[in-house]
Amino acid sequence: MIVEDEKVLSESISDFLEKGGFVCETAQTYDAAQEKINLYHYDCLIVDLTLPDGNGLNIIKELKKLGSQTGIIIVSARSALDDKIIGLETGADDYLTKPFHLSELNARIKSIIRRKSFEGKNEILLNEIKILPDSAEVFVNEELIILTRKEYELLLFFISNKxxxxxxxSIAEHLWGDEMDMADSFDFIYTHIKNLRKKILEKTNNDYIRTIYGMGYKFATL
Amino acid sequence: MKLLVKNIYLLLLVSLGTFTMGGIIFYYNLKTQIYQEVDQSLKLEKDRIIQKLMVSDTIPEFYTSFENQIKVENNDEVDYPFQKISDTLIFDSIENHFIPFRTLESIIHLYTKTYKIDVSKSLINKGDLIRDILILMLFLFFSLLAIMMLVNFFISRKLLTPFYTTLGILKNYQIARSPGLKLPKTKTKEFTLLNEVLNIMSEKIYTDFISLKEFTENASHEMQTPLSIIRAKLELIIQDETLSGEQLALIQSIYDSTNRLSKMSRALVLITRIESLQFNETKKVSINFLLDKLLENFAELISEKGISVTKEYQNELDVDINPTLADILLTNLLSNSIKHNLNNGEIIIKIRKSELYISNTGKELCINPDELFQRFSKDKSKPDSLGLGLAIVKKIVDTNNLFIEYSYADRYHTLQVFFYKK
Structure with a gap:
């Protein structure tokens, strides 16, 4: 469920997520959100902290009181560190600062759902690629390939947004975080992607990573 | 100069003037008085001599001494009577120097005879008297002055106590920490007035500060939400497979500008937040540790660019600073030294006592070094740069009363941060 008072934004988020196969519901007010968490069970909750009729933190508290296993991601325009710490202490699993990339949100939702639902015995399968997130190992056609940490994160990000x-x-922000506002980082992305693609191609004939000129990249499973 | 000292100086100056003037007048007055008295006694002496001369035909012997000389003789040359008083110097053969005398010379007719009477009195004792009086006066003057200064000092100090209290409160006042100064009432009307004015002023400043803070927060929130929407919509649009390359290029440039706008507003909000002292909780931060941690984060970027890093930590540097600010400060300095570095360049990080030096190789600056720390001053060859990194650094340095300096020597740009209060 998406709890966000800005209708246009919450529509965009649900649009994006639904294309990825999620079923989304939205709530634009604190009251509506409160009603829904008491009635239904959600895998993941996306909460904006500043709602017109209440604080998003209280929804998280309520959810925790219900003993829910729902994953919680806070999205907030407030980038103050204190808010982040308070949010995470209240029981949120993740914190995203606006404006965020939808692909980043998507990757985080997937990672949370994965953590919550598999409880340890946890693997991601995509055609001939198998990823074991607990040991951070990647197999292509049952053969282990050795990836650097960044390459591994990149692959996971790609698969989340296949x-x-x-x-x-969004790749730069995912890999290096917010502070790294360096034009140079695009060159590094290029290098990392080139290496990742080479390592995958050593074991299989399928070239998954496509370059979309000027914009970015696409991990195509077809 | 302290008010107390200034007060005493002025007092000293005025009393010195007054006492000098008074002293001069007193001196001359005294001298005239003494002369008058001496002249009086000379005349008396003369009258006594005349009386004695009246009862005897011959000139009797008068008792004289060196101090008190009397000379009476017959004189027929001058036949008109006269009297003249003058200062003379008479040589003292024993003491071997001249001694000032007051002499009365007169010619008188008595019956048929004419006498010349000279009476002299030494002034040496009178001079001593004047000197003694002057010394006494000086002594009096200085002791009076000392007492006056002492009294003035204590009175002023007592009177100014509320002033110093106010000053102390003002000095330690930090707007982010308490609403208004809350200065106490005092017994002096002027100080009470001063405190009231300051109280009102500080409360006004505090409300302004709060509204500025709220504005900053609102501005940040209200701006990021539409930006999120634009970005989210764009991300949705680009998923469309039917888009032409031209359209994608257009979208890309909108996307880039949105990102820039978002980063810029975040950076500006950060600067405003630093300015309004919203990061005011300080902790002991180990600069060495923080540097190592950040260098690890940057390791990849550093190695991609082929930069070699040299660390020279002479000592442990612990600073009382807000941890978030310390993090931002060092992150910006380090990323700056990477961003503006050459490929296969060098970074040298030095800690010397409480100074931190970050040097890097790089092209010469194309802007004036004085403008380096200003907002939006940036290298023209790097249009993607926001030009806010060092402005943030400067803000942090300023709000923490630290000091930063830029220098360029021998291909190395160096930023030097002084971690001690100015």
Whole structure:
């Protein structure tokens, strides 16, 4: 469920996520959100902290009181560190600062759902690629390939957002975080992607990573 | 100059003037008085001599001494009577120097005879008297002055106590920490007035500060939401497979501008937040540790660019600073030294006592070094740069009362941060 008072934004988020196969519901007010969490069970909750009729933190508290296993991601325009710490202490699993990339949100939702639902015995399968997130190992056609940490994160990010165009900026932010506002980082992305592609191609004939000229990249499973 | 000292100086100056003037007048007055008295006694002496001369035909012997000389003789040359008083110097053969005398010379007719009477009195004792009086006066003057200064000092100090209290409160006042100064009432009307004015002023400043803070927060929130929407919509649009390359290029440039706008607003909000002292909780931060941690984060970028890093930590540097600010400060300095570095360049990080030096190789600056720390001053060859990194650094340095300096020597750009209060 998406709890966000800005209708246009919450529509965009649900649009994006639904294309990835999620079923989304939205709530634009604190009251509506409160009603829904008491009635239904959700895998993941996306909460904006500043709602017109209440604080998003209280929804998280309520959810925790219900003993829910729902994954929680806070999205907030407030980038103050304190808010982040308070949010995570209240029981949120993740914190995203606006404006965020939808692909980043998507990757985080997937990672949370994965953590919550598999409880340890956890693997991601995509055609001939198998990823064991607990040991951070990647197998292609049952053969282990050795990836650097960044390459591994990149692959995971790609698979979370498979068949979507991912912009260079969102990759840069995913890999290096917010502070790294360096034009140089696009060159590094290029290098990492080149290496990743080479390592995968050593074991299989399928070239998954497509370059979308100027925009970014796409991990196509077709 | 302290008010107390200034007060005493002025007092000293005025009393010195007054006492000098008074002293001069007193001196001359005294001298005239003494002369008058001496002249009086000379005349008396003369009258006594005349009386004695009246009862005897011959000139009797008068008792004289060196100090008190009397000379009476017959004189027929001058036949008109006269009297003249003058200062003379008489040589003292024993003491071997001249001694000032007051002499009365007169010619008188008595019956048929004419006498010349000279009476002299030494002034040496009178001079001593004047000197003694002057010394006494000086002594009096200085002791009076000392007492006056002492009294003035204590009175002023007591009177100014509320002033210093106010000053102390003002000095330690940090707007982010308490609403208004809350200065106490005092017994002096002027100080009470001053405190009231300051109280009102500080409360006004505090409300302004709060509204600025709220504005900053609102501005950040309200701006990021539309930006999120634009970005989200764009990300949706680009998923469309039917888009032409031209359209994609257009979208890309909108996307880039959105990102820039978002980063810029975040950076500006950060600067405003630093300015309004919203990061005011300080902790002991180890600069060495923080540097190592950040260098690890940057390791990849550093190695991609082929930069070699040299660390020279002479000592442990612990600083009382807000941890978030310390993080931002060092991150910006390091990323700056990477961003503006050459391929296969060098970074040298030095800690010397409480100074931190970050040097890097790089092209010469194309802007004036004085403008380096200003907002939006940037290298023209790097249009993607926001030009806010060093402005943030400067803000942090300023709000923490630290000091930063830029220098360029021998291909190395160096930023030097002084971690001690100015």
């Amino acid at each position: 068949n979507r165009i991912i912009t260079k900026e």
